[in-house]
Amino acid sequence: MSEKAGTQMVMLGNAAIARGAYEAGVKVSAAYPGTPSTEISENLVKYKDELYCEWSPNEKVAMEVAIGASFHGVRAMASMKHVGVNVASDPLFTIAYAGVNGGLVIVAADDPGLYSSQNEQDSRMVARAAMVPVIEPSDSEEARIFTKRAFELSEKYDTPIMVRTTTRLAHSQCIVNLEERQDIEDKPYVKNIAKNVMMPAMAKARHLIVEERMKKMSEDGYDLDLNKVYYNDTKVGVITSGIPYQYVKEVMPEASVLKLGLVHPLPRKLIEEFASKVDKLYIVEELEPVIEEQVKSWGIKCTGKEILTVQGEYSANLLRKAILGQKLDIEPAADVPARPPILCPGCPHRSVYHVLKKLKKHAAGDIGCYTLGAVAPLQVVETSACMGSSISTLHGLEKAKGSEYVKDWVACIGDSTFLHTGVNSLMNMVYNKATGTVIIMDNSTTGMTGHQDHAATGKTLMGDDTYMIDIFNLCKALGIENVVEVDAFDMKKLEEVIKEETARDAVSVIIAKSLCALHKDFVPKGKCKVDTEKCKKCGMCMASACPAIHKAADGSAEIDETLCNGCGHCAGCCPFGAISLIPANR
Amino acid sequence: METKNIMIVGVGGQGTLLTSRILGNMTRKEGYDVKISEVHGMAQRGGSVVTYVRYGDNVAEPIVEEGCADVLIAFERLEALRYAHFLKKDGVLIVNDVRMDPMPVAIGAAEYPENIIENLSKKHKVISLDAKAEAVKLGNARVFNTIIIGVAAKRMDFDKDTWIEVIRETVKPKTVDINIAAFNLGFDFI
Numbered sequence: 001m002s003e004k005a006g007t008q009m010v011m012l013g014n015a016a017i018a019r020g021a022y023e024a025g026v027k028v029s030a031a032y033p034g035t036p037s038t039e040i041s042e043n044l045v046k047y048k049d050e051l052y053c054e055w056s057p058n059e060k061v062a063m064e065v066a067i068g069a070s071f072h073g074v075r076a077m078a079s080m081k082h083v084g085v086n087v088a089s090d091p092l093f094t095i096a097y098a099g100v101n102g103g104l105v106i107v108a109a110d111d112p113g114l115y116s117s118q119n120e121q122d123s124r125m126v127a128r129a130a131m132v133p134v135i136e137p138s139d140s141e142e143a144r145i146f147t148k149r150a151f152e153l154s155e156k157y158d159t160p161i162m163v164r165t166t167t168r169l170a171h172s173q174c175i176v177n178l179e180e181r182q183d184i185e186d187k188p189y190v191k192n193i194a195k196n197v198m199m200p201a202m203a204k205a206r207h208l209i210v211e212e213r214m215k216k217m218s219e220d221g222y223d224l225d226l227n228k229v230y231y232n233d234t235k236v237g238v239i240t241s242g243i244p245y246q247y248v249k250e251v252m253p254e255a256s257v258l259k260l261g262l263v264h265p266l267p268r269k270l271i272e273e274f275a276s277k278v279d280k281l282y283i284v285e286e287l288e289p290v291i292e293e294q295v296k297s298w299g300i301k302c303t304g305k306e307i308l309t310v311q312g313e314y315s316a317n318l319l320r321k322a323i324l325g326q327k328l329d330i331e332p333a334a335d336v337p338a339r340p341p342i343l344c345p346g347c348p349h350r351s352v353y354h355v356l357k358k359l360k361k362h363a364a365g366d367i368g369c370y371t372l373g374a375v376a377p378l379q380v381v382e383t384s385a386c387m388g389s390s391i392s393t394l395h396g397l398e399k400a401k402g403s404e405y406v407k408d409w410v411a412c413i414g415d416s417t418f419l420h421t422g423v424n425s426l427m428n429m430v431y432n433k434a435t436g437t438v439i440i441m442d443n444s445t446t447g448m449t450g451h452q453d454h455a456a457t458g459k460t461l462m463g464d465d466t467y468m469i470d471i472f473n474l475c476k477a478l479g480i481e482n483v484v485e486v487d488a489f490d491m492k493k494l495e496e497v498i499k500e501e502t503a504r505d506a507v508s509v510i511i512a513k514s515l516c517a518l519h520k521d522f523v524p525k526g527k528c529k530v531d532t533e534k535c536k537k538c539g540m541c542m543a544s545a546c547p548a549i550h551k552a553a554d555g556s557a558e559i560d561e562t563l564c565n566g567c568g569h570c571a572g573c574c575p576f577g578a579i580s581l582i583p584a585n586r
Numbered sequence: 587m588e589t590k591n592i593m594i595v596g597v598g599g600q601g602t603l604l605t606s607r608i609l610g611n612m613t614r615k616e617g618y619d620v621k622i623s624e625v626h627g628m629a630q631r632g633g634s635v636v637t638y639v640r641y642g643d644n645v646a647e648p649i650v651e652e653g654c655a656d657v658l659i660a661f662e663r664l665e666a667l668r669y670a671h672f673l674k675k676d677g678v679l680i681v682n683d684v685r686m687d688p689m690p691v692a693i694g695a696a697e698y699p700e701n702i703i704e705n706l707s708k709k710h711k712v713i714s715l716d717a718k719a720e721a722v723k724l725g726n727a728r729v730f731n732t733i734i735i736g737v738a739a740k741r742m743d744f745d746k747d748t749w750i751e752v753i754r755e756t757v758k759p760k761t762v763d764i765n766i767a768a769f770n771l772g773f774d775f776i
Binding site for chain 2: 010039116168172173174243246249250315328329330331333337339369372549560
C-alpha cells in the first residue's frame, strides 16, 4: 500500500511516529535499535529522499546528533527505548537548559510488562528530573499527530519535548490518516554562547528560564488541544493518558474522563477544575504514580495505586476488577509448561556457550540475544546488568577477587553491544591492567531487535555502503596483544583458544564469528539428519538446547528439518557420530 | 456491530505477524475500524507469542481480554491450551495440530500435556488439522499459516474473493500463488 497524503493506512504506533516526524518536516533522525522503539527508524528510512536518518552506536551519541542538528535550525529527532534514555541522560538533562533552535523531539519507549527489557522504569520520572516536557499519545493516529505537535511545542517553548510511548502503543496498529509533509524552512543559526554553551554562569541563568518555562507550559496546558476533557456522568471521574485511556473507554463509557496529552508538566488548573466537578476521582496510569502523587500533593482526593498495580500492563479486565469491583466469570488458565524464548536453530552463540559450559567457565553477560545463555539448560551467563556491562563487570570482579579468580570467568558481549558501550569498558581493562578474557560474539548484526546495521557491518540505515569498522584491529589499536578470531562453530579451536587465553596474565579478546542464522544473507550449510541405527538415545545433542531437536517416541533424537538451519552443532556434540550435516545442493 | 475479537497464538518465528496483517488488511477493506496488537523483540526468539485483532464500528482497546475471543487461532497445540481460557463460551478454536516442545519439556523439566485436542473439544468448538503436513504437500512448509487463515475465513463473514485479493496484496510477490493455493486448501478443508 502506498503512503500518500489524504489516504488512510493501518499503521503500527512506531510507523505512525515516523510518519508524524516526516510530516513535521524532520530533517535529521538518529537512534540505536531497542525494543519497543526500533521500528520508528525502520519506517522513517522509507522517506530517505527527503530526510537523513542513522543508526548511531548508542543513544547518547544519537541524542547529541539530534541536538547538533537542532542547534543549527532544523527539526531533529532521537528515538530510543526507556533504558536508552539512561544512556542519553547526560545530554538530555543539559539540553533542557540550553533549549532548541530547530524543534527537538526525543521518543522514549517504555516497556510495562517487560516484553523485551531488563527493567520496567518509567521515563516520565526521568523527564521530570531532567525538566523535559512529556506528551503521551494513546493510539497510532495520535502518535502521528502528537509527534508532529511535539516539534511545534518544542520550538514554541524553546525546549526538547519527550514523546513517551509504551510497548502496547508502539506495537499496536490502527487506522491513521496521512497528511502532507510540511515545508519547514531551516531557522538561521545565530551565535549565542550564553544560551548554547552550558558553563556554570550560563547554566545558572538558564535554570531560571527552565523553571519559568515549565510553569508557563503548566498554565498553557489548561486549554492545550492535546488535553481532552469528556464530561459525562460526574459521579465518577478518571484522569488518564496513553494506552490506559483505551481501557478506561472500554470499561467506563459513562464516566467523565480527563485524558492528558501533556503529562509533564501537568496542567494543574485543568486538573483542579475537573476534580472539583466529579464526586469520586480515579487516576489510571501504568507504572509509577507520576500523575497521582502530584495531584495528591495539591490536596486533591483521588484513588490510584491503592487499587491499581505499579507492575506490568493494564487491561480492561484489570480495571473491571479493581475499579468496578466486578467478579469476572473467567475460566482459569490451564497449568501448562512455560515456553521461554531461546537461542534459534543455527545460532552461533549456542556453540560458544556449549564450549564454555564444557570448560566450566562462568560468563559475565550483556544485553542481546546471547543473554539467553542464562536460560536452562545452558546457564553459562551468570550476571548481566546493562549494555556494555559484561566487560566492566569482569574487570570489577578481577579487581575484587584477583587475577587467579578471573581465569574462571569470561565476558560475553555481542558485536553491536560492544560498539555501543563495550569498547569504553575494554579501554578501561587495558588502562587499569586487567588480565581477563572478553569474548565478542560477532554475528555481524544487531540480532535481538531484528537485524539492524551498525558501525561494523559496512552498511548505513539509509542503505549506503560505508567503511566497515574492523573489530579485530580496533581491539589491537587499544593495545591488546592477544586478539584471536575464531569461527564460532569450530568448537575444537574455540576450546583451545578459551583455555589458552583465560590462562594468560594479560587482557585477551576472542572474536567468535559467524553470521546470525536469521540474517537475510545467511545461507544454511545444509540440514542435519539423525541415523537412528547409530543413535544411542543419550541426549547429548539436546544438551545445548536447539529447538530443532527433540526426542522421538522411542527416545532417539529427531530433527525437525523445517526448523534446522544446518549449523552442524548437534553433529559435533554427538559422541557416536549419529548425526551428520547433509550439505545443501548448490 | 459489536466488536469481534480474534487471537492468533503460536511460537515466535511461526509467522503470527503475517497472519495478523492479512486479517487486519481484510477487516479494513471491509470498512471496519480495526486494532491489532503484536509482540516484537525477545519473545520472537522461540517464545510463546500472541497477536490480537479486534474489529467493529469503533474499537478502543487494542487487546483481547480473557473470556472474550470469538476466534482463537493456535499454530501449535500447547499454545492452544495455554490461551484457551481467552475464548468466549461459544468461541471457535482453530488448531494447527503439531507439537513443538518448549525447552522445559525438551530438557525433561516438564511434561508435554497429553490429549490436548480431545480435552479442549469437550469444552470448546475445535477445528484441528495438521496444516504443516498439508503445506509440505503443497511444496512449502511455511505456508501452513495461510492454510489456517483459509480455515478461519470460512467461519467469518467476508467474501472469499476479497480474502484472496488481500492475500495477494500482503504476501511477498514471489509467494502469491502458493499462498492462494494454501488459502483455498484451508477454505475447503471442512
